[in-house]
Each structure stands twice: as structure tokens, then as C-alpha cells.
Amino acid sequence: MVDGLQPRRFGAGQQSVKPAHSSRRLFMAFEFATASQWRSILFLTLTCLVLFLPGFFTIPPIDRDEVRFAQATKQMVESGDFVDIRFQDDVRYKKPVGIYWMQAAALKTVSALGVPRAQVRIWVYRLPSLIGAIGAVLLTYWTALAFVTRQGAVLAALMMASCVLLGVEARLAKTDAMLLLTVTAAMGAMARVYLSWQRGEDPAHPSWGPPAVFWTALAVGILLKGPLILMFVGLAMAGLAILDRSAAWFWRMRPVWGLMWTLVLVLPWFVLIFLRAGETFFADSVGGDMLSKLGAQESHGAPPGLYLLLFWITFWPGAPLAGMAAPAVW
Incomplete structure (x- = not known):
């Protein structure tokens, strides 16, 4: 009877030890991958590629807006007109020009690399979304570093990388993945400036880095999807001002220089499209597209x-x- 019981006890021991060994190996692998900043960035980038690339090149267009963005970009490159936005014989003024410029840059780059018939391959127009999704994950890591340890920041970025919605947007030739990148950059920069104010650090010589990231992200976000990024950032600022009963930290964002830089990046195209189309663009994009989302649209x-x-x-x-x-x- 003793001999008969021994194998069962040994087997039960195996079952309890194996998960412990597996967990230990997984923990050691995670520690190795996050042992330094560069390892963490490489680990997150490779994870994004593993999560986002399956189907990226092979899934056909599945969203009607994806086709419209790609066709408008194709016509922009063929016509050489990088100011006006057209879909077939009609204007397409639902969004500013940012995503079309990014898709056009991707198309020209891929064509220059010798890929045949690049202009009719939908994955070419998805490249900015792939870059935006990976960038949003890396910027989530950068943002989280202001609050938690490196390992905690990597876990936060992994949650962003593995979420269902980002996996979808990374495979669509639209604005949302790249807009997420700009919003994450702006919020991360704002967090750093706000926390430095909370810690009482010397305001006489604040860093130019976070404000530069903030205002640049704001400008790119406006060129991508109009004033939406202003709503995200503005509501966060208002919430902090109400809770703290002060917005003194905002002066560390160098708002005068920052607003000037944002206008330098944003105004030229808006002036050119106004000279080309008059008030039509603003009526279609702000009134016809953004404000109509307050009700049922399409x-x-x-x-x-x-x-x-x-x-x-x-x-x-x-x-x-x-x-x-x-x-x-x-």
C-alpha cells in the first residue's frame, strides 16, 4: 500500500511545483526584459509588433472610412496637391490634413523602396496607424514612469498594447491610433510639469523638454482631428485647477512660447485651405462632422x-x- 501511494504523492508534488517553476521563469524573464530603459523599450516594441502585425498586410479594407482616407491620399499624391483634400470628384473636409500627409509620406517611402503597385495596397496607408499604435504604447510607458517604477510602467504599457480596441485601430488606415499617440504625449508631458510643481521644484529654470513635447503634440493633434485634443487636455487642466484651486503650475508649460510654436505648426495649412475653399472646410469639419457627433451621425x-x-x-x-x-x- 505504501508503494502504491508514493507515485500519487510524487505526482501531486509535481503538479504543485510546476506552476511555481513556470511563474518563477516568467518573472525572471520579465525582470530581464525590464532591467534597463532600452531593454524595456525594445521589449515593448517587439511585443507591439507581435500583437499588431498579424493580419496587417492581409486583412482587406473592412471600414468604409478607411477606404475613403486611402483613396483621398492616393489622389493627393497623384495630383501633387497637398493642400486640398478630395475624394473622387468631391471635396473631403471632414478632418484636417494631418493623416493624409502621413499616409502620403508612407506611400512615397514605400514606392521609393521599390514595392510594386504600392498605391493600391491598403497596408501602405495603414503604416501611420501602426506607428501611432506603437508610439502610443511607448508613450504610455514614458507617462507612467512619472508615477511608478520602470516595471510598473512596462505593465501599464502592456495593458495598452494588448487592449482590443488599439489592436483594431493599428490595422485601420484612419486617424485614431495616431491621435492617441498625440494625446498620450500631451498628457505625459503635462503630468511631468504638474508633478514638478507639486514637489516644489525650482520654477526659475524649468525644463524645456516636457513643454516642447506638449505643444508639439497639441499642434499635431489639431492637424489630425481638429479641436478634439484641446478638449481632452483642457478638461484635465480644468479638473486639476478645481481640485487644487490653483493653475499656477500651467506657467511652467511656457504657454506664450508654446502657443506661438503651435500656431507656427498649425496656421499655414489652415490659412491655405481657407484661401482655397473659404469657409467650406470649417463648416464641413467642425459643423458637419464634429458637432454632428453630439447627435446620431450616419x-x-x-x-x-x-x-x-x-x-x-x-x-x-x-x-x-x-x-x-x-x-x-x-
Whole structure:
């Protein structure tokens, strides 16, 4: 009987030891991958490529806006007119020119590398979205470094990289992945400036780095999708000002120089499109596209709270952890 029991005890021991060994190996691999800043960045970049590249080159166009963006960019490159935005014989003034310039740069680069018929390959127009998604993950890491350890920042970036919605947007030739990059950059820069003010660091010689990132991201975000980035950043600033009963930290953002830099980047195209199309662009993009989203647009109506419900699916697997962290954040 003793001999008969021994194998079962040994087998039970194996089952309990194997998970421990696996967990230990996984922990050691994670420690190795995050042992330095450069290893962490390389690890996150490779993870993004593993998550985003499957299907990137082979999935056909699945979104009607993706086709419209790609066709408008193709016509822009063929015509050599990088100011006006046209879809077939009509104007397309729903979004500013930023994403079309990025897609045009991708098309010209891929064509210069000798890829045949690059202008009709949808994956070429998706390259800015892939770059935007990877950049948003890396900037999530950079932003989180202001609050937590390097390992914690890597985990935050991994949650962003693995979420369902970003995986979808990385494979679509649209604005959203690149807009996420600009918003994450702006919020990360703002966090650094705000925390330096909270810590009482010397305001006489503040760093130029975070303000430069903030205002540049703001300008690129405006060129991508108009004033949306201003809403994200502005609401965060207003919330901090209300909680702290002060907005003195904002002067560390070098707002005078920053606004001038933003206008230098943004105004030239807006002036050119105004001279070309008059008020038509602003009426179509702001009135016809952005403000119309306050109601049902293109049969996309849904009751209030739908996005909050979808969050638990689209941000999976990070959504449950976000819910668990909500009390601590509050």
C-alpha cells in the first residue's frame, strides 16, 4: 500500500511545483526584459509588433472610412496637391490634413523602396496607424514612469498594447491610433510639469523638454482631428485647477512660447485651405462632422452610457484592472 501511494504523492508534488517553476521563469524573464530603459523599450516594441502585425498586410479594407482616407491620399499624391483634400470628384473636409500627409509620406517611402503597385495596397496607408499604435504604447510607458517604477510602467504599457480596441485601430488606415499617440504625449508631458510643481521644484529654470513635447503634440493633434485634443487636455487642466484651486503650475508649460510654436505648426495649412475653399472646410469639419457627433451621425445613434459599457470589452484585458484600481485612483 505504501508503494502504491508514493507515485500519487510524487505526482501531486509535481503538479504543485510546476506552476511555481513556470511563474518563477516568467518573472525572471520579465525582470530581464525590464532591467534597463532600452531593454524595456525594445521589449515593448517587439511585443507591439507581435500583437499588431498579424493580419496587417492581409486583412482587406473592412471600414468604409478607411477606404475613403486611402483613396483621398492616393489622389493627393497623384495630383501633387497637398493642400486640398478630395475624394473622387468631391471635396473631403471632414478632418484636417494631418493623416493624409502621413499616409502620403508612407506611400512615397514605400514606392521609393521599390514595392510594386504600392498605391493600391491598403497596408501602405495603414503604416501611420501602426506607428501611432506603437508610439502610443511607448508613450504610455514614458507617462507612467512619472508615477511608478520602470516595471510598473512596462505593465501599464502592456495593458495598452494588448487592449482590443488599439489592436483594431493599428490595422485601420484612419486617424485614431495616431491621435492617441498625440494625446498620450500631451498628457505625459503635462503630468511631468504638474508633478514638478507639486514637489516644489525650482520654477526659475524649468525644463524645456516636457513643454516642447506638449505643444508639439497639441499642434499635431489639431492637424489630425481638429479641436478634439484641446478638449481632452483642457478638461484635465480644468479638473486639476478645481481640485487644487490653483493653475499656477500651467506657467511652467511656457504657454506664450508654446502657443506661438503651435500656431507656427498649425496656421499655414489652415490659412491655405481657407484661401482655397473659404469657409467650406470649417463648416464641413467642425459643423458637419464634429458637432454632428453630439447627435446620431450616419445611423450611429446609441443611448448614453454605451461607451462606458463597451469599455469593459474594448479595453480588455486591462479593463478589470482599471475597475479594481478606480477606488485607489479616486
